[in-house]
Amino acid sequence: MLNPKVVSADLFPAPSTTSRLGAEVLRVKDVSRGFDKNQDELLVLDGVNLSLREGEIVGMLGRSGSGKSTLLRIIAGLIEPTDGEVSYLGKPLDGPAKGVAMVFQTFALFPWLTVLQNVEAGLEAQGVGARERRERALAAIDLIGLDGFENAYPRELSGGMRQRVGFARALVVDPTLLLMDEPFSALDVLTAETLRTDLLDLWTQGRMPIKSVLIVTHNIEEAVFMCDRILVLSSNPGRVVAEIKVPFNHPRNRLDPAFRRLVDEIYAKMTARQTESTRKGLELGNWLPSVSTNLMAGLIETVAAAPYHGRADMPEIARSLHLEVDDLFPVAEVLQHLGFAEVREGDIMLTPPARVFAELGTQDRKMMFAEHLLRHVPLASRIKKVLNERPGHRAPRVRFEQELEDFLSDNAAEDTLDTVINWGRYGEIFSYNDQTELFSLEDVES
Numbered sequence: 001m002l003n004p005k006v007v008s009a010d011l012f013p014a015p016s017t018t019s020r021l022g023a024e025v026l027r028v029k030d031v032s033r034g035f036d037k038n039q040d041e042l043l044v045l046d047g048v049n050l051s052l053r054e055g056e057i058v059g060m061l062g063r064s065g066s067g068k069s070t071l072l073r074i075i076a077g078l079i080e081p082t083d084g085e086v087s088y089l090g091k092p093l094d095g096p097a098k099g100v101a102m103v104f105q106t107f108a109l110f111p112w113l114t115v116l117q118n119v120e121a122g123l124e125a126q127g128v129g130a131r132e133r134r135e136r137a138l139a140a141i142d143l144i145g146l147d148g149f150e151n152a153y154p155r156e157l158s159g160g161m162r163q164r165v166g167f168a169r170a171l172v173v174d175p176t177l178l179l180m181d182e183p184f185s186a187l188d189v190l191t192a193e194t195l196r197t198d199l200l201d202l203w204t205q206g207r208m209p210i211k212s213v214l215i216v217t218h219n220i221e222e223a224v225f226m227c228d229r230i231l232v233l234s235s236n237p238g239r240v241v242a243e244i245k246v247p248f249n250h251p252r253n254r255l256d257p258a259f260r261r262l263v264d265e266i267y268a269k270m271t272a273r274q275t276e277s278t279r280k281g282l283e284l285g286n287w288l289p290s291v292s293t294n295l296m297a298g299l300i301e302t303v304a305a306a307p308y309h310g311r312a313d314m315p316e317i318a319r320s321l322h323l324e325v326d327d328l329f330p331v332a333e334v335l336q337h338l339g340f341a342e343v344r345e346g347d348i349m350l351t352p353p354a355r356v357f358a359e360l361g362t363q364d365r366k367m368m369f370a371e372h373l374l375r376h377v378p379l380a381s382r383i384k385k386v387l388n389e390r391p392g393h394r395a396p397r398v399r400f401e402q403e404l405e406d407f408l409s410d411n412a413a414e415d416t417l418d419t420v421i422n423w424g425r426y427g428e429i430f431s432y433n434d435q436t437e438l439f440s441l442e443d444v445e446s
């Protein structure tokens with residue numbers, strides 16, 4: 001089914017999609033968005049540019065917090081950009097546009113309404129008459145495979161069926177542009193695959209009026225499985241940093257070597273950026289992802305053991321551990337920060353200390369971790385230093401929180417501090433009392 005020789009969808013159009021590739025449906029131009037009073041502090045999106053044309057499914061990949069949902073909400077006209085412009089069908093967007101529908105990760109269905117009434121609800125808001133409402137809702141229900149469930153209530157449906165109701169509700173308004181925010185991520189693997197395939201079938205058979213689809217995901221395989229083009233969004237702030245054409249025809253085969261190669265390539269692209277930022281070393285004000293020491297130890301052990309013996313392909317590790325990018329990348333990133341791993345070209349490689357770590361018992365692991373923590377994480381050494389210098393060797397949490405807030409938003413400062421508290425406790429470099437919110441060197445050997 002796949003044709004690995006085809007390198008660009010533009011040069012070698014896939015008949016099912018490109019025959020319909022045409023006019024511009026959406027243009028996002030220099031869109032930025034900040035939150036909070038001081039918008040510089042929390043710039044979530046920074047100069048995002050993209051366009052969607054008729055006939056294409058475009059994926060947006062990015063890590064948690066990179067601003068994917070924010071961007072979708074801007075495109076849906078639900079919130080405004082701080083800067084820049086969105087135009088839909090050539091006209092500047094001004095609030096929610098007719099013809100743009102959104103599918104969310106989970107659906108807030110009205111529990112007291114039947115499937116049919118839930119689907120009709122969207123049309124009611126548009127002032128469509130009762131008769132037409134019913135006809136169109138029944139058609140959408142039929143299309144999305146909910147036939148026979150018209151009179152069921154949401155509680156009687158499985159997660160997959162409920163998500164189908166969500167799709168029907170989006171499709172019933174005959175959208176031109178369909179926005180989807182991780183529509184399959186709350187579903188089990190099989191249900192998600194069935195729904196993806198059903199949706200792709202409807203798309204390739206041209207049975208929906210939809211001209212273009214934008215799907216947000218942090219699942220690289222899903223993006224390669226569904227999309228004609230994939231945009232990669234960076235984090236802090238979010239920018240489009242890569243665009244990858246997917247040259248395969250539908251239906252796609254995940255096991256095809258060319259498919260696998262492309263997944264690998266995207267992993268490599270996404271980790272390359274991560275490596276770049278990690279190589280510089282951490283600074284005091286850097287945000288740290290909340291990764292437990294258990295997860296770190298688990299990944300080190302897995303990569304150290306057979307069949308990997310210290311070096312593993314990230315997509316393969318993700319698959320075997322049933323982790324998604326968002327689960328795996330932060331762990332790899334933290335291991336890299338701590339000098340336990342290097343991530344290169346989509347592979348994770350353990351450093352010599354990490355190989356030793358894998359062989360150690362609990363107490364020796366803690367000591368080694370403490371050493372790496374103090375050497376590589378400035379916030380940890382900062383806390384330790386302040387405690388050493390203070391009479392009584394105590395310091396309140398707020399002292400460090402305030403220091404971090406010079407660099408980070410309040411929430412990010414709090415999360416980062418919590419992360420370092422967990423790591424510090426594990427490494428026993430300080431103790432922390434949740435009640436009094438005090439750091440101290442009590443019960444800590446120094």
Ligand SMILES: Nc1ncnc2c1ncn2[C@@H]1O[C@H](COP(=O)(O)OP(=O)(O)OP(=O)(O)O)[C@@H](O)[C@H]1O
Nearest residue numbers: 035036044062063064065066067068069070071218
């Ligand atoms: N209304 C808001 N007020 C303040 N901050 C916000 C608001 N909405 C989003 N943010 C912040 O913007 C950043 C991006 O959030 P967003 O939900 O767009 O990310 P995402 O890429 O969709 O993440 P995920 O993959 O976890 O869904 C986060 O740091 C979030 O805390």
Ligand SMILES: [Mg+2]
Nearest residue numbers: 068069070181
């Ligand atoms: Mg989101």
